[in-house]
Amino acid sequence: MSSEEAINEKAHIREREEKPRPDEERQEHHSNFVNNFQARIQNPLYGISREDLLKQVEEFTRAHGMEEKTELFKKGALLAQSPAAFEEIPELTEEDRVTIRRETTHKWTQPRALYWTVIICSLAAAVQGWDQTGSNGANLLFPQEFGLTSEAGNPNAEKNEWIVGIINAGPYLASCFVGCWLTDPLNHYLGRRGTLFFCGIFCIFSVIGQALAQTWEQLFVCRLLLGLGMGPKATTSPVFAAENVPANIRGGLVMSWQLWTAFGILLGSSANLALQGTGKIAWRLELGSAFLPAVPLTIGIFFCPESPRWLMKKGRYNKAFRSFVRLRNSELQAARDMFYVHRQLVEEFAVLRGSTYVSRFVELFTIPRVRRATLASWVVMLAQQMCGINAIAFYSSTIFFNAGYSTRDALLASWGFGMVNWLFAFPAVWTIDTFGRRNLLLFTFPNMAWTLLATGFCFYIPESNAARVPLIALFIFLFAAFYSPGEGPVPFTYSAEVFPLTHREMGMSWAVATCLFWAAVLSLTFPRLLSAFGSVGAFGFYAGLNIAALIMIFFLMPETKQRTLEELDYVFAVSTGQHASYQLKEFLPYWVRRWVFFDKKAQLKPLYNFDEVESITVFEKGAAH
Structure with a gap:
């Protein structure tokens, strides 16, 4: 029996031992979880009487050999059931209440282990950014080294453009088809930490291999091997961070993936600029330098606590509690979060039965709740490539060179792009949990569209005009400034949240494979697109894709801000049609009234109804529930 099957069996045994809810209430609860027609967001402890809840806690601690923690878990369970009414829970001491209040008043005060986890995940992101930027500078030199130039009149120009494109696309092809x-x-088999160690090894030795390649075929193979590390790393790191971080700051910390990917791009651009004077070997050093951040990632991962949710999924509850204690400010918070996750696991395993690799993949498209998360993650990941950011991230040096810059100035302008991309990612640390993932995208996509269109039109300016080059750079930098706090951090943060624990690895694999597949398509086709359409046509094409992405996000992407990972089960149980209809009939008219006509009295009818058990009600009604 597999570990997941074992936890399934344990969950069913415990449910039989515990006093069940009425059949019709349980059926309604599971129905809401899979198809949430009433848009109710339901606490997994909803509808359980105080007496039954405490009995469940006793069974829980007995089943997992934690009897000495029974009283602690009772307080944690009562708190998890009624988080907004913690002041009225008599079992909590004043010290307990102070701790819970500080979750709101001092939400950024977190244990070192939690921040260390975020730092390691940020290092993984920096490796990702540096890897993709090394090829940006190397594109100016390695084609000459391997006879892949595409000057006018060269009979092999078109073939060479495709070869350069596929070399640049190599890591993304390997990632989307194998690595993810x-x-x-x-x-x-390895857990979150072991997977990141595996990825670190590939990200060290494959980039060194790129630097030593003697033919373009060898370079291509090394870049394919790099993709075997990039894929699982990009998939696991955001999930690892999302599972360890509390809901009220999850967006701000998990989005560090984008913040430090942007920092990695800046580091790679800095390395390209610093190494451009080293002659013919510059491209080798630019590609090989990306091993530097991979070394501390590979070593530092062993000092992080393993994801407690992953440990619970494997049935290792005692280790999970120790991990939660390292990641929270008190044992009460650890017990609350652990029991809450446990109850949701019981619900998930009762409904979502995927236990094999193939069945979990199939269920991404067959179980309504999971299918909607699959669609939303696909939209937001596809949109990241549709917006055109990686056309610039991969080929900015080439774009600036074509605009009239010298090689050195093109690298300097690429460094400026990297700096803007990084600096403007910082505001998202606060805005992503304040304005929300969806609202950030609805704001940034129109602005990315017009800045790309303006960039393309600037290529109509005669080369003799001194304003041509600065204006091209200005609009590219403005594009990066709009991208970084919006579409930059949202896709990986969002995709790491939206899948249930039973399908989280498979779902994130799907999301990142989507992103990297289209990154590969973009990397492969952009040299030829630039040649066929010209700079004006290429930038205009991506401006149009931004508008298409905006429409898809508006209708198909639910909001997830400040919801626990478990509450999102109910958000994604609302049908796609119901969500899209709400956006068209409720949200859009409200937005026009409020922000076009500035009607301050305009009110937006909420889509979701949150069912939370009030503590006093439970105490008074007791078993009546």
Whole structure:
């Protein structure tokens, strides 16, 4: 019996031992979880009487050998059931209440272990950014080294453009077709930490191999091997952070993936600029330098606590509690979060039965709740490539060179792009949990569209005009400034949240494979697109894709801000049609009234109804529930 099957069996045994809810109430609860027609967001402890809840806690601690923690878990369970009414829970001491109040008043005060986890995940992101930027500078030199130039009149120009494109696309091709899909088995057997160690090894030695390549074929193979590390790393790191971080600051910390990917791009651009004077070997050093951040990632991962949710999924509850204690400010918070996750696991395993690799993949498209998360993550990941950011991240040096810059100035302008991309990612640390993931995208996509269109039109300015080059750079920098706090951090943060624990690795594999597949398509086709359409046509094409992405996000992407990972089960049980209809009939008219006509009295009817058990009600009604 597999570990997941074992936890399934334990969950069913415990449910039989515990006093069940009425059949019709349980049926309604599971129905809401899979198809949430009433848009109710339901606490997994909803509808359980105080007496039954405390009995469940006793069974829980007995089943997992934690009897000495029974009283602690009772307080944690009562708190998890009625988080807004913690002041009225008599079992809590004043010290307990102070701790819970500080979750709101001092939400950024977190244990070192939690921040260390975020730092390691940030290092993983920096490796990702540096890896993709090394090729940006190397594109100016390695084609000459391997006879892949595409000057006018060269009979092999078109063929060489495709070869350069496929070399740049190599890591993304390997990631989307192989690397991302290794995530599920790697996480199953190695855990989150072991998977990141595996990725670190590939990210060290493959980039060194790129620097030593003697033919373009060897360079291509090394870049394919790099993709075997990039795929599981990009998939696991945001999940690892999302599972360890409390809901009220999850967006701000998990979005560090984008913040430090942007920092990695800046570091790579800095390395390209610093190494541009080293002659013919500059491209080798630019590609090989990306191993530097991979070394502390590979070593530092062993000092992080393993994801407690992953440990619970594997049935290792005692280790999970120790991990939660390291990641929270008090044992009460650890007990609350652990019991809450446990109850949701019982609900998930009762409904979502995927236990094999193939069945979990199939269920991404067959179980309504999971299918909606699959669609939303696909939209937001596809949109990241549709917006055109990686056309600039991969080829900015080439774009600036074509605009009239010298090689050195093109690298300097690329460094400026990297700096803007990084600096403007910082505001998202606060805005992503304040304005929300969806609202950030609805704001940034129109602005990315017009800045790309303006960039393209600037290529109509005659080369003799001194304003041509600065204006092209200005609008590219403005594009990066709009991208970084919006579409930059949202996709990986969002995709790491939206899948249930039973399908989280497989779902994130799907999301990242989507992102990297289209990154590969973009990397492969952009040299030829630039040649065929010209700079004006290429930028105009991506401006149009931004508008298409905006429409998809508006209708197909639910909001997830400040919801626990478990509450999101109910958000994504609302049908796609119901969500899209709400946006068209409720949200859009409200937005026009409020922000076009500035009607301050305009009110937006909420889509979701949150069912939370009030503590006093439970205490008074007791078993009446």
